[in-house]
Amino acid sequence: MEKERKRELIRGYKERPLRGLVYAIENQKRGRRLILAETDPQGARNRFAFFQMTGDCPRSELAADWRADGPQAFALVELEEIEKKPEQEPEAFREDLKALGELWRERERPETLY
Template structure:
């Protein structure tokens, strides 16, 4: 019975719906954002929480402001989440990230 349960859990894991996330790391003091696209939404959330907890900067583009304003000035803002489709998932996610960047004023982007 143990082997059957294990097989069932593996099958369920492989069949789970996969998602992608377009998100921004936003500096609330300066009103600037770094918009990113990620194929693992939970991983992105966990990494950001880890960087805030440790005080390390998650991206080189943010380093100067991260040091000046501190990690508490930054928040993760989820902009859009999409479900993975068999065809062109990464390309769709990248294009969606570009669309979100185009919506922003250039002076507010990193």
């Protein structure tokens, strides 16, 4: 019985819809952003909340401003969330997500990016 339940859970995990998130960690005092793309939207949200709570810096690119302005000066801004198409391979989905992140970076003025 236990093995069957475990198989069900694994199958459910593998069949779950895969989602991707393009987001920015934004310094609200300076108006600068670090734009990132992740295949685990909830994980990205949780990591950012954890780093804000502990005061640790999530990315080396932000370290100087994180120390100067403090973690409360930063916010996670969700830019776009997408779902993997059923016929799409996971690697192709990750490539599409990466390209979407690049498009969002191109929309920004260079002086506003980390």
